[in-house]
Amino acid sequence: MTKVFGSFVANDHIDLTIEPGEIHALLGENGAGKSTMMNVLYGLYDADGGDILLDDKPVTFAGPGDAVAAGIGMVHQHFMLVPVFTVAESVALGYEPTKSVGLIDLAEARKKVREISSRFNFHLDPDARIEDLPVGAQQRVEIIKALSRDAKILILDEPTAVLTPQETDELISIMRQLKEQGTSIVFITHKLREVRAIADSITVIRRGKIVGEASPESTEAELASQMVGRAVSLTTEKDEADPGDATFQVRGLTVVDKAENVVVDDVSFDVRRGEILAVAGVQGNGQTELAETIIGLTQPRLGSITLDGKNIVGQSVKDRLGSGIGFVPEDRSTDGIIAEFTIRENMILDVYDRPPYAKGLNLKPAVINDEAKKKVEEFDIRLGSVVDPIATLSGGNQQKVVLSRELGRDLRLFIASQPTRGLDVGSIEFVHKRVIAERDAGTPCLIVSTELDEVYGIADRIAVMYSGRIVGVVGADTSREALGLMMAGVPADEALAATAAPDENDAATAAPETNSATTSAEEAK
Amino acid sequence: MTAQNTTAATPAAKTSAQSKALTPIAWKFPITYTILALVSLIFFGLIGRDGETTFRIATSGDLFAIPDVVVSSTVAGLILSLILVVMAATSVYLALKRITLAAWFPMVFGILFVVSFLAWAGGGSGGVIPLTTLLAGALALSVPLIFGAMCGLVGERSGIINIAIEGQLLAGAFLAAVVASVVKNPYAGLLAAPIAGALVAVILTFFAVKYWVNQIIIGVVLNVLVVGVTSFLYSTVLTEDPELWNARQKLPDLPIPLLSDIPILGRVLFDQNILVYIMYVVVIALQIFVFRSKWGLRMRAVGEHPKAADTVGIKVNFTRVRNTLLAGAIAGLGGAFFTVGSGLAFGKEMSAGQGYIALAAMILGKWNPKGALLAALLFGFSKSLGNTLQSIGTPVANELLLMLPYIVTVLAVAGFVGRVRPPASSGVPYVK
Numbered sequence: 001m002t003k004v005f006g007s008f009v010a011n012d013h014i015d016l017t018i019e020p021g022e023i024h025a026l027l028g029e030n031g032a033g034k035s036t037m038m039n040v041l042y043g044l045y046d047a048d049g050g051d052i053l054l055d056d057k058p059v060t061f062a063g064p065g066d067a068v069a070a071g072i073g074m075v076h077q078h079f080m081l082v083p084v085f086t087v088a089e090s091v092a093l094g095y096e097p098t099k100s101v102g103l104i105d106l107a108e109a110r111k112k113v114r115e116i117s118s119r120f121n122f123h124l125d126p127d128a129r130i131e132d133l134p135v136g137a138q139q140r141v142e143i144i145k146a147l148s149r150d151a152k153i154l155i156l157d158e159p160t161a162v163l164t165p166q167e168t169d170e171l172i173s174i175m176r177q178l179k180e181q182g183t184s185i186v187f188i189t190h191k192l193r194e195v196r197a198i199a200d201s202i203t204v205i206r207r208g209k210i211v212g213e214a215s216p217e218s219t220e221a222e223l224a225s226q227m228v229g230r231a232v233s234l235t236t237e238k239d240e241a242d243p244g245d246a247t248f249q250v251r252g253l254t255v256v257d258k259a260e261n262v263v264v265d266d267v268s269f270d271v272r273r274g275e276i277l278a279v280a281g282v283q284g285n286g287q288t289e290l291a292e293t294i295i296g297l298t299q300p301r302l303g304s305i306t307l308d309g310k311n312i313v314g315q316s317v318k319d320r321l322g323s324g325i326g327f328v329p330e331d332r333s334t335d336g337i338i339a340e341f342t343i344r345e346n347m348i349l350d351v352y353d354r355p356p357y358a359k360g361l362n363l364k365p366a367v368i369n370d371e372a373k374k375k376v377e378e379f380d381i382r383l384g385s386v387v388d389p390i391a392t393l394s395g396g397n398q399q400k401v402v403l404s405r406e407l408g409r410d411l412r413l414f415i416a417s418q419p420t421r422g423l424d425v426g427s428i429e430f431v432h433k434r435v436i437a438e439r440d441a442g443t444p445c446l447i448v449s450t451e452l453d454e455v456y457g458i459a460d461r462i463a464v465m466y467s468g469r470i471v472g473v474v475g476a477d478t479s480r481e482a483l484g485l486m487m488a489g490v491p492a493d494e495a496l497a498a499t500a501a502p503d504e505n506d507a508a509t510a511a512p513e514t515n516s517a518t519t520s521a522e523e524a525k
Numbered sequence: 526m527t528a529q530n531t532t533a534a535t536p537a538a539k540t541s542a543q544s545k546a547l548t549p550i551a552w553k554f555p556i557t558y559t560i561l562a563l564v565s566l567i568f569f570g571l572i573g574r575d576g577e578t579t580f581r582i583a584t585s586g587d588l589f590a591i592p593d594v595v596v597s598s599t600v601a602g603l604i605l606s607l608i609l610v611v612m613a614a615t616s617v618y619l620a621l622k623r624i625t626l627a628a629w630f631p632m633v634f635g636i637l638f639v640v641s642f643l644a645w646a647g648g649g650s651g652g653v654i655p656l657t658t659l660l661a662g663a664l665a666l667s668v669p670l671i672f673g674a675m676c677g678l679v680g681e682r683s684g685i686i687n688i689a690i691e692g693q694l695l696a697g698a699f700l701a702a703v704v705a706s707v708v709k710n711p712y713a714g715l716l717a718a719p720i721a722g723a724l725v726a727v728i729l730t731f732f733a734v735k736y737w738v739n740q741i742i743i744g745v746v747l748n749v750l751v752v753g754v755t756s757f758l759y760s761t762v763l764t765e766d767p768e769l770w771n772a773r774q775k776l777p778d779l780p781i782p783l784l785s786d787i788p789i790l791g792r793v794l795f796d797q798n799i800l801v802y803i804m805y806v807v808v809i810a811l812q813i814f815v816f817r818s819k820w821g822l823r824m825r826a827v828g829e830h831p832k833a834a835d836t837v838g839i840k841v842n843f844t845r846v847r848n849t850l851l852a853g854a855i856a857g858l859g860g861a862f863f864t865v866g867s868g869l870a871f872g873k874e875m876s877a878g879q880g881y882i883a884l885a886a887m888i889l890g891k892w893n894p895k896g897a898l899l900a901a902l903l904f905g906f907s908k909s910l911g912n913t914l915q916s917i918g919t920p921v922a923n924e925l926l927l928m929l930p931y932i933v934t935v936l937a938v939a940g941f942v943g944r945v946r947p948p949a950s951s952g953v954p955y956v957k
Contacts, residue, residue: 042836044835044836044957045957063835063838063840064835064836064837064838065837065838065839066838068837068838069838074836076836079833080830080832080833080836080837081830081833082825082826082829082830082833082834083829083830083949084825084829084946085822085825085826085829089822092822093822093823093826093833093834093837093839094823094834094837094838094839095837096819096822096823098818098819101818102814102818102819102820103813103814103817103818103819104817104818104819104822106817145837
């Protein structure tokens with residue numbers, strides 16, 4: 001199978017065989033072409049070459065409808081659910097049971113949801129609205145959607161990206177259950193731990209090509225080197241932190257969004273000089289708003305933010321940047337860079353008006369050019385010329401430009417949101433090294449990340465956020481299970497106690513997830 | 526297990542308690558109420574006008590006659606104003622307590638204020654306020670608005686913003702008049718009107734869906750186009766031989782036996798021509814079908830999250846085109862009310878901006894048929910009120926009265942809509 005976008009070959013003659021009743025993992029880095037391939041298979045894109053054979057018979061899909069009819073179901077990375085619909089409506093959409101004159105037989109739709117939901121212990125209320133459900137439950141709605149159409153092959157595209165570790169474990173057990181009932185599963189991921197936990201067979205993709213099969217018994221390091229194409233170190237090397245004074249303090253910070261929801265709720269913490277505090281948590285629990293409030297994009301309703309003994313609440317973003325805050329925004333492509341601007345212009349976006357880059361009303365192009373070239377060297381940015389638009393760079397190199405800009409000044413505080421989202425393994429290593437170097441230079445660092453691997457890789461201390469609050473600040477040696485519980489809202493001491501006692505371990509990891517899922521759904525009503 | 530449950534529940538409870546304490550006091554409504562109450566008290570009550578105001582309720586042929594209500598202008602003004610002041614005070618108190626007002630509160634307040642105003646306006650001139658005429662006028666003026674708002678909401682619920690309602694109304698009015706005149710049968714005009722509206726929608730969807738042109742721009746351009754085409758044909762063809770091309774044809778009134786003899790409401794609602802009855806059916810049918818039918822579910826899906834609809838095999842663009850054409854037909858029907866519905870010949874630009882007011886009604890009604898109906902009735906009523914006051918003669922300048930519906934529209938859309946959520950993908954072309 002081949003798929004070409006313009007001059008970019010996303011899938012280059014890929015052959016893949018899925019056996020009935022197996023879990024087949026498709027392993028590859030971001031941008032390797034895994035999702036593209038599955039979207040072709042699901043009929044969303046047209047293939048530019050190749051055949052799809054189902055039970056040895058060639059099939060062509062004009063659209064997803066044909067793929068569904070052939071027994072292929074897909075759970076997309078970004079859920080295909082209408083937020084204002086109920087669970088029953090979402091499952092019924094496209095395959096509506098109807099009464100006379102086209103009215104939907106809602107009783108029938110609800111029954112179908114309850115039936116599948118109880119078969120797999122999903123605990124889903126057919127009348128709950130999608131937008132009120134936590135992502136784990138939304139994912140189960142997606143699975144019910146596929147199953148209600150008798151899917152024989154289920155494609156899961158990065159299903160664990162948005163889940164807590166406990167939700168991930170639950171998903172893995174659901175996948176096992178499905179497999180026992182004869183469903184084949186294609187599991188797309190770049191997370192090595194999960195692949196080894198569940199897959200029967202593994203296909204590794206790199207730059208649109210299949211680079212080989214791997215066995216689930218391979219070590220993570222073997223899988224990683226196959227995925228990246230060279231040996232990689234999975235652990236980031238760093239010395240023990242040598243923290244100094246707590247020069248950055250947040251006290252009782254409360255932020256309310258336009259719809260009057262409390263998104264950051266009475267948050268207090270310190271970051272000391274020379275340490276990295278990582279903010280962990282599932283996406284959408286207030287981390288974004290917290291970071292934006294510290295830099296001044298959002299105004300807090302209550303609380304103070306103190307940097308070097310001065311409360312910076314009420315200061316403009318420009319003043320805050322001036323007092324030495326470096327900020328790497330979460331969404332690089334929309335907030336971190338201006339795509340049409342050149343690389344060197346993007347390097348001075350927040351310092352364009354000061355020496356040495358400017359004098360009076362004039363910019364000094366020669367200085368800007370020289371500085372840009374120095375930074376390109378220092379940050380190992382792969383580019384053609386510094387006057388090319390930044391949009392021509394890969395994600396990893398764009399992020400290096402952002403980092404070079406933010407780390408290029410003397411900082412009193414460094415904040416980065418999701419600094420390695422969507423980057424390849426090489427760039428991730430580089431970003432982590434630079435952040436640790438900044439720490440060692442004595443800057444307090446605040447890193448927001450939803451990737452637990454990253455949190456463990458760089459954090460000296462970990463703050464876990466859940467529904468706008470900081471559930472607890474714990475050491476970097478806290479177990480994955482305990483962090484997972486905290487990410488579902490369990491206070492730190494309880495989470496640590498629950499995971500410390502080995503007997504309760506199983507019960508505790510299985511129970512709280514379903515509970516918090518159902519309770520938050522009920523609360524939302 | 527229970528322990529986990531409680532830990533998950535308590536923080537959420539705390540959050541909501543805190544958010545209440547943090548909510549800034551909403552002063553907008555209490556201030557509005559207080560100003561209106563004081564205006565009523567000072568101008569309609571204390572200063573007032575001597576004389577009596579008669580509210581005429583009965584019309585000939587009613588099932589039972591209700592005598593006219595005669596009140597002293599100042600006394601009525603004072604009593605009503607005092608009630609308004611009490612209500613305003615209540616709203617201030619509730620705002621301080623951060624309690625949201627019930628939905629009936631603004632309605633009751635509005636009705637009392639209008640009655641207070643009428644009592645004042647009718648006084649002095651010894652005027653008679655014909656209630657039935659006032660309400661019948663309100664319904665009549667609302668008909669094109671209601672059809673237009675239904676058109677708009679079907680379009681936007683499917684993801685196509687339709688600014689061209691104005692043009693569709695005008696096209697419907699034009700074709701209805703011409704066809705009815707040529708065939709010499711008003712019902713023929715009624716059949717032609719939806720075709721005209723749908724034709725405008727064809728152009729809209731052609732550019733919006735096939736070429737991804739900005740839907741607001743194409744809508745505005747279509748409005749200007751329809752004004753141009755109809756005006757051109759009017760001055761070249763229609764005025765050449767008005768007897769053939771533009772003769773008046775009126776849909777006959779079809780009073781429903783018994784129901785139409787009920788005083789006030791029966792008169793207003795059930796002594797109408799077929800177009801108004803069609804409107805009732807359209808509104809009720811949409812209210813049911815948008816939310817409970819297969820058609821409605823798919824329409825809302827392509828308007829909210831077209832890609833999700835695509836992944837379950839729904840043809841997004843086909844659904845959008847089909848529904849927008851249907852919506853155009855509905856607006857075309859509304860246009861017929863200007864000509865065959867009211868028994869008038871076609872006149873240049875006779876839709877007079879009603880399509881835009883219909884859009885406002887749709888937004889104020891939060892994209893719900895029921896809500897859009899009420900909003901359109903509010904606008905229709907304010908216009909009818911202006912007309913009635915003009916005819917009985919009041920101290921308020923005519924020009925100000927003519928502005929009334931638009932002032933109400935601006936206030937309603939700007940101030941009272943609050944948080945609304947349009948369909949998420951409305952106006953966004955679906956490109957694979």
